[in-house]
Amino acid sequence: MQNRKFFIGIAISIAxxxxxxxxxxLMRMLKSLGTANYLYVGPAVIVYLLSLLFRTIRWQLMMExxxxxxxxxxxxxxxxxxxxxxxxxxxxxxxxxxYYLNQREGVSQxxxxxxxxxxxxxxxxTLLLFVGIVAQFAPLETLTNGLSEWVGVPPLLLIVCFSVxxxxxxxxxxxxxxxxxxxxxxxxxxxxxxxxxxxxKVSNLVELFIIGLTPLSHxxxxxxxxxxxxxxxxxxxxxFLFIAYSxxxxxxxxxxxxxxxxxxxxxxxxNIGSSIPAAPGGIxxxxxxxxETLVLLPFGDIQRPIAAAFATVTHATLLIPVIVxxxxxxxxxxxxxxxxxxxxxxxxxxxxxxxxxxx
Numbered sequence: 001m002q003n004r005k006f007f008i009g010i011a012i013s014i015a016x017x018x019x020x021x022x023x024x025x026l027m028r029m030l031k032s033l034g035t036a037n038y039l040y041v042g043p044a045v046i047v048y049l050l051s052l053l054f055r056t057i058r059w060q061l062m063m064e065x066x067x068x069x070x071x072x073x074x075x076x077x078x079x080x081x082x083x084x085x086x087x088x089x090x091x092x093x094x095x096x097x098x099y100y101l102n103q104r105e106g107v108s109q110x111x112x113x114x115x116x117x118x119x120x121x122x123x124x125x126t127l128l129l130f131v132g133i134v135a136q137f138a139p140l141e142t143l144t145n146g147l148s149e150w151v152g153v154p155p156l157l158l159i160v161c162f163s164v165x166x167x168x169x170x171x172x173x174x175x176x177x178x179x180x181x182x183x184x185x186x187x188x189x190x191x192x193x194x195x196x197x198x199x200x201k202v203s204n205l206v207e208l209f210i211i212g213l214t215p216l217s218h219x220x221x222x223x224x225x226x227x228x229x230x231x232x233x234x235x236x237x238x239x240f241l242f243i244a245y246s247x248x249x250x251x252x253x254x255x256x257x258x259x260x261x262x263x264x265x266x267x268x269x270x271n272i273g274s275s276i277p278a279a280p281g282g283i284x285x286x287x288x289x290x291x292e293t294l295v296l297l298p299f300g301d302i303q304r305p306i307a308a309a310f311a312t313v314t315h316a317t318l319l320i321p322v323i324v325x326x327x328x329x330x331x332x333x334x335x336x337x338x339x340x341x342x343x344x345x346x347x348x349x350x351x352x353x354x355x356x357x358x359x
Contacts, residue, residue: 009089009279016284020308024291028305029312036246036313044242045321051235052078052322055119058228061221062115065214069105076329077101083326084341086281086319092341099344109348110205114212118173118225124166124275126229127268130237134261139298143265146296162272177216184210236318237267243314252300262299269293270311281319287311 056075063069081097088096098112134140148155176183187206192199215221240263244250253259273289274282290311294302302310330337 012089013279013283016279016288020284020287020291023288023304024308025305028303029308032247032306032309033312036309037248038246038313040242040246041313041317044239044317047235047238047242048318048321049325051232051239052082054228054232054235058122058225058232059115059119061224061228062118062212062215063107063112066111066211067105067107069107073104074101077104079322080326080329080340082322084337086323087337088341089280092345095348096341096344099347100340102347108208108211110208111212114209115215118213118216120275121166121170121173122225122229123233124272125170126226126233127272128163128166130233130264130268134265138258138261140265142298143269143293143296147269147292150292162269166272173213174216174222176210177213180210180217233267233271234264236271237264239317240267240314243310243317246313247306247310249294249300249302249306249310252302254300258299262294262297265297266290266293281315283315283319286315290314 053071053075056071056078059078060069060071060074063074077097077100080100081093083093084096085091085093087093094113094116095109097116098107098109101107101112102109131140144155144158148158151158153161176187184206188199188203191202215225237260241260244259244263250256250259253262270286270290270293273293274286276282276285279285287308288311291304291307294307294310295304327337330340
């Protein structure tokens with residue numbers, strides 16, 4: 001089953017990459033890649049690693065009520081989790097990250113997974129906020145209409161699909177966190193409507209899962225988490241900005257503010273749009289969404305081959321350094337990605353049948 005999922009993920013990536021390449025002017029894209037100034041990639045990598053540090057600080061705050069963990073201990077866990085996500089389909093890296101944390105710090109895998117779910121929803125809410133702020137200064141109708149035409153759905157439905165699931169997810173998680181006793185009884189009952197076996201599994205996990213959501217029940221902690229989410233995505237937007245300079249995209253915009261707003265929107269839409277947990281690292285889907293967003297933005301007229309080259313280098317900058325650093329961290333411990341991913345899946349399966357992954 002695990003091999004089948006892996007190959008399905010790879011097949012999805014290949015199909016999306018073929019779509020990306022066949023809808024780009026490949027020769028002009030390659031020309032843009034050949035003439036780019038890659039000196040900007042170095043600062044972009046540093047900025048991205050700094051954004052991962054802020055992710056670590058935010059995760060540390062989420063885990064504080066379970067177990068205080070130092071930044072130096074948690075940062076490698078984050079790197080290895082992202083490396084696994086970049087190489088494995090269906091966001092298996094999230095399971096790898098919780099397993100690695102469990103083995104190093106003894107934190108329940110289920111509670112850690114709940115905190116990662118909160119992370120993802122916070123990320124989406126922050127990105128939606130960024131788009132909303134930029135929309136107050138610039139009309140984004142051309143972007144909405146262009147993306148809706150690309151995917152073949154009405155603009156309003158596209159906006160709903162981009163935003164409502166994350167808003168409802170945040171509301172649901174906050175409700176569960178604020179009403180833990182009710183959730184402990186209600187969730188297994190709802191699972192029992194599907195099957196008794198599922199109800200048993202859920203009842204084993206629900207308490208530990210709710211523990212992972214505890215920060216959402218404290219307004220002060222939730223505010224801190226939202227504030228920490230801002231530099232994470234502003235720094236990633238600066239990564240996009242550096243790569244834009246690599247392709248002289250800055251010459252297209254009238255002002256630096258226009259360029260910065262464009263990069264914030266591209267960062268936001270590309271990350272939300274490529275968040276479907278299928279292809280490893282979102283390969284293929286990220287390139288398509290990033291390219292089309294950059295082309296359709298009203299701030300400047302970017303040609304599709306240049307936008308395609310930009311999307312390719314941006315994604316490589318996001319993926320390759322983390323993969324290399326994560327692999328070095330595993331090598332130092334004489335552990336392979338295959339070993340840790342298989343162990344994490346087995347451990348999570350066993351813990352869901354027993355006590356939720358406590359040590």
